[in-house]
Amino acid sequence: MASLLKNFIHGNDTRVINKVPPPIFQSWKRCRGLNVNHEQLFQDDILQSNRLNELLDSSELLIRTAKPILQHIFSLLHTGKYQIMLSNNDGYILETLGDPSFVNKTEKFFLTPGVNWRENLKGTNGIGTVLIEQTPLAIPGWTHYSLPVSFLDCWASPISSSDGNLIGVLNISGEAGATHKHVMEITTLGAAMIEQSLAIAEMQARFNLSKRDLDALGKTFINSLVPVDKGDSIKTDQQNFFVPISFNQTAGCETQWRGRSPKTHSILDIAMRATRTDSTVLIQGESGTGKEIIARTIHNSSTRKEKPFVTLNCAAIPPNLVESELFGYTGGAFTGAKQSGQPGKFELASSGTIFLDEIGDMPFPVQASLLRVLQQKEVYRIGDNKRRVMDARVIAATNQDLCQMVNQGKFRLDLYYRLKVIFIEIPPLRERIEDIWDLAPYFVEKLCKKFGLPRMDISPELFHHLVNNQWPGNVRQLENCIENMIALSTGTSTLTIANLPIEYTTKFQCSIPSFEDQISHQSAQLEKKLIIQALKDVNGNIAAAARKLGIGRTTLYRKMNKLDIVFP
Ligand SMILES: Nc1ncnc2c1ncn2[C@@H]1O[C@H](COP(=O)(O)OP(=O)(O)OP(=O)(O)O)[C@@H](O)[C@H]1O
Numbered sequence: 001m002a003s004l005l006k007n008f009i010h011g012n013d014t015r016v017i018n019k020v021p022p023p024i025f026q027s028w029k030r031c032r033g034l035n036v037n038h039e040q041l042f043q044d045d046i047l048q049s050n051r052l053n054e055l056l057d058s059s060e061l062l063i064r065t066a067k068p069i070l071q072h073i074f075s076l077l078h079t080g081k082y083q084i085m086l087s088n089n090d091g092y093i094l095e096t097l098g099d100p101s102f103v104n105k106t107e108k109f110f111l112t113p114g115v116n117w118r119e120n121l122k123g124t125n126g127i128g129t130v131l132i133e134q135t136p137l138a139i140p141g142w143t144h145y146s147l148p149v150s151f152l153d154c155w156a157s158p159i160s161s162s163d164g165n166l167i168g169v170l171n172i173s174g175e176a177g178a179t180h181k182h183v184m185e186i187t188t189l190g191a192a193m194i195e196q197s198l199a200i201a202e203m204q205a206r207f208n209l210s211k212r213d214l215d216a217l218g219k220t221f222i223n224s225l226v227p228v229d230k231g232d233s234i235k236t237d238q239q240n241f242f243v244p245i246s247f248n249q250t251a252g253c254e255t256q257w258r259g260r261s262p263k264t265h266s267i268l269d270i271a272m273r274a275t276r277t278d279s280t281v282l283i284q285g286e287s288g289t290g291k292e293i294i295a296r297t298i299h300n301s302s303t304r305k306e307k308p309f310v311t312l313n314c315a316a317i318p319p320n321l322v323e324s325e326l327f328g329y330t331g332g333a334f335t336g337a338k339q340s341g342q343p344g345k346f347e348l349a350s351s352g353t354i355f356l357d358e359i360g361d362m363p364f365p366v367q368a369s370l371l372r373v374l375q376q377k378e379v380y381r382i383g384d385n386k387r388r389v390m391d392a393r394v395i396a397a398t399n400q401d402l403c404q405m406v407n408q409g410k411f412r413l414d415l416y417y418r419l420k421v422i423f424i425e426i427p428p429l430r431e432r433i434e435d436i437w438d439l440a441p442y443f444v445e446k447l448c449k450k451f452g453l454p455r456m457d458i459s460p461e462l463f464h465h466l467v468n469n470q471w472p473g474n475v476r477q478l479e480n481c482i483e484n485m486i487a488l489s490t491g492t493s494t495l496t497i498a499n500l501p502i503e504y505t506t507k508f509q510c511s512i513p514s515f516e517d518q519i520s521h522q523s524a525q526l527e528k529k530l531i532i533q534a535l536k537d538v539n540g541n542i543a544a545a546a547r548k549l550g551i552g553r554t555t556l557y558r559k560m561n562k563l564d565i566v567f568p
Pocket residue numbers: 256257258259285286287288289290291292293294357399439475476479
């Protein structure tokens with residue numbers, strides 16, 4: 001393999017071009033064009049300690065955010081014979097972490113903070129070449145343009161800020177020729193984790209800043225309106241002033257419903273449109289996804305908001321009592337009935353909203369009575385023939401698949417359609433994990449207030465743990481987990497993984513796919529991408545694609561089959 005580079009340096013491009021990955025070939029061309037030294041590695045551009053300290057200070061956020069992630073990914077590199085490096089977007093190494101015996105070996109090759117690894121200085125290498133190509137790359141030892149570093153196999157991935165600017169590179173180096181499993185995937189995942197942590201940190205900073213600005217703005221505004229000596233009225237006006245602000249911030253939605261995912265946005269969008277009418281709404285979603293909170297949001301944002309919001313959990317009361325709970329009864333209507341009689345939930349919800357939770361558990365015979373009420377807009381108490389107008393808006397919720405229940409004859413088709421005039425499906429939290437970025441800090445703030453504790457932050461590692469869990473109990477489980485951590489915390493200002501109760505750590509291990517599994521999933525995706533690209537490049541010619549990929553035709557067919565690749 002090393003002879004390929006020699007051939008290239010001597011100008012034999014045609015011998016090399018098809019045997020070297022295109023980004024490496026381009027990099028070699030750049031290095032040759034710039035006369036980068038092939039035999040020696042020069043000590044160009046190494047920062048003196050004062051300049052290095054300045055650089056480390058100005059990169060503090062990136063380093064602080066990346067450090068725990070570097071430790072985490074180092075723990076995943078099983079043999080430990082690796083060195084991880086973080087560089088900035090100028091190619092300067094900012095931080096390194098590695099196996100001490102291996103680092104001893106690499107130090108003399110300048111893999112230390114303050115050394116610049118731009119491609120024009122050091123030739124083809126993980127940091128420098130990725131800074132130019134801006135894509136994850138594997139740089140096997142023999143592809144390094146500078147011979148002295150050919151003893152290293154490297155993998156590197158770019159790190160971008162939330163606005164898409166390149167801010168650095170994550171590079172992992174190991175001994176060339178050794179067996180390296182999943183290092184490319186670990187590198188790209190590590191870079192993605194750093195990007196995610198930075199986005200969270202930025203968001204927290206922005207939130208704190210805007211809260212400070214808002215407080216300052218509030219004070220200025222009040223001071224300019226109200227004479228300073230009227231302490232009480234200042235307080236009242238200040239409260240009034242903040243009401244429209246928080247109302248606007250939640251896009252007109254009067255119940256706090258957190259979440260930034262497109263799925264949550266579209267749910268809120270349907271919910272807000274539902275407030276304009278009195279049509280029945282059916283909300284479907286797993287337990288703890290927020291069905292009740294969305295029902296309350298619809299009620300609180302509608303013209304009915306001053307009227308009652310009455311809930312009936314159809315699964316929580318004995319089937320024989322559901323009817324009397326819903327419609328009420330007259331005195332002595334049945335054994336055990338109150339002498340004075342009792343209004344039903346429909347009457348109690350008059351002009352407001354009735355929320356029928358777990359509607360899938362409504363007994364079949366009661367479904368017919370409910371349908372009648374919805375159609376005729378009137379209720380009769382059990383044992384009574386006095387007609388009462390039913391003007392409550394009905395919102396029903398279920399965690400079962402009602403359509404399937406209809407097919408199985410367990411739920412009435414006509415009632416199903418009556419309820420499903422507006423349909424809202426809330427996906428499980430694991431399908432909208434971006435929401436955790438809003439939900440977790442929201443619950444921390446809410447629960448700190450509840451327990452009378454000072455504000456707390458969430459460490460980036462804990463955030464990663466939270467966003468990587470499957471949350472089978474959805475938002476409720478997340479809230480309970482955070483409540484647990486806060487309740488058991490002892491004077492900490494930042495919640496970390498150490499605050500997770502043991503049983504939760506075990507649960508995390510059980511419920512999330514192992515890192516190995518995640519990696520093999522990622523590898524499969526990567527493999528799929530490469531195969532599709534190769535097929536595209538050769539217009540679907542299987543033999544040519546197999547040659548391009550360096551595998552046999554049968555293997556390619558087998559892989560296409562396994563990865564569901566259909567290529568016309
Ligand atoms: N988007 C959200 N923002 C803030 N809190 C939320 C959100 N979604 C759910 N919650 C909170 O999570 C908990 C569970 O929500 P909710 O009771 O609405 O779920 P549900 O789907 O009705 O559950 P179940 O099916 O078990 O009745 C509540 O404490 C609720 O306040």
